[in-house]
Amino acid sequence: MTKQEIKGLFMSRGAELCGIASIDRFQDAPAGFHPLDVLPTCKSVISFACRFPAGCLSCKTDVPYTLIRNTLTPKMDRIAVECCIELEKAGILAVPVPTNDSRFDDSTGRFRSIVSQKHAAQAAGLGTIGRHSLLITPELGSMVWLGCVLTELELEPDELKEAVCDDCGLCVSACPINALKCPEMNQRTCWDHAFGDYEGTWQIHCHRCRDICPYNLGAWNVGMKR
Ligand code: SF4
Numbered sequence: 001m002t003k004q005e006i007k008g009l010f011m012s013r014g015a016e017l018c019g020i021a022s023i024d025r026f027q028d029a030p031a032g033f034h035p036l037d038v039l040p041t042c043k044s045v046i047s048f049a050c051r052f053p054a055g056c057l058s059c060k061t062d063v064p065y066t067l068i069r070n071t072l073t074p075k076m077d078r079i080a081v082e083c084c085i086e087l088e089k090a091g092i093l094a095v096p097v098p099t100n101d102s103r104f105d106d107s108t109g110r111f112r113s114i115v116s117q118k119h120a121a122q123a124a125g126l127g128t129i130g131r132h133s134l135l136i137t138p139e140l141g142s143m144v145w146l147g148c149v150l151t152e153l154e155l156e157p158d159e160l161k162e163a164v165c166d167d168c169g170l171c172v173s174a175c176p177i178n179a180l181k182c183p184e185m186n187q188r189t190c191w192d193h194a195f196g197d198y199e200g201t202w203q204i205h206c207h208r209c210r211d212i213c214p215y216n217l218g219a220w221n222v223g224m225k226r
């Protein structure tokens with residue numbers, strides 16, 4: 001399969017953005033969370049994104065935002081698994097990375113996916129990570145949900161995007177519990193504040209850093225308020 005055919009496969013399953021990273025772009029991955037720690041023969045990482053409907057940012061309740069998150073997570077995993085099956089049928093070994101997997105990394109005291117979805121997306125040229133620690137894409141801003149697949153097929157990597165975050169500090173000031181004070185987000189503080197039970201159901205209570213960023217919507221969210 002060609003690179004374009006592989007991207008077409010992901011698009012046909014529902015992805016809106018898809019990019020390729022070569023394995024050499026993961027030199028800075030933390031020990032134990034490198035693609036080679038998952039698939040020792042990995043040569044390329046295929047990252048893809050689906051739209052996170054931006055209307056939820058205008059709501060007075062976090063129920064729609066939480067519903068979107070909970071709906072997109074299994075969708076990304078389904079796309080990843082289905083594409084791995086199709087790649088395998090074509091004789092290409094590929095494995096999915098869970099979209100919202102979180103395991104504790106003792107060395108840094110953080111929860112991490114087996115491979116960082118955001119860093120994979122950045123390495124695959126989908127966008128760049130801003131000060132708020134979210135991926136910003138030109139097309140959909142930070143209103144994306146991410147998935148990725150590791151493969152031993154060597155593919156030509158896509159061009160990296162130029163960073164758009166200008167460190168304006170709006171997200172840092174907007175955070176009610178100062179979780180963005182240091183360059184690396186205080187994950188535990190953020191998660192304790194932003195996620196949890198509310199009125200009997202698990203919800204995401206806080207996304208202020210996403211809401212306030214001037215780059216949160218992207219060129220494809222035409223007509224949406226900034
Ligand atoms: S989600 Fe809320 S608590 Fe977490 S970093 Fe953003 S503004 Fe701060």
Ligand code: SF4
Pocket residue numbers: 130131132133164165166167168169170171172212213214215
């Ligand atoms: S609000 Fe400003 S500092 Fe924060 S991510 Fe957006 S551009 Fe960067």
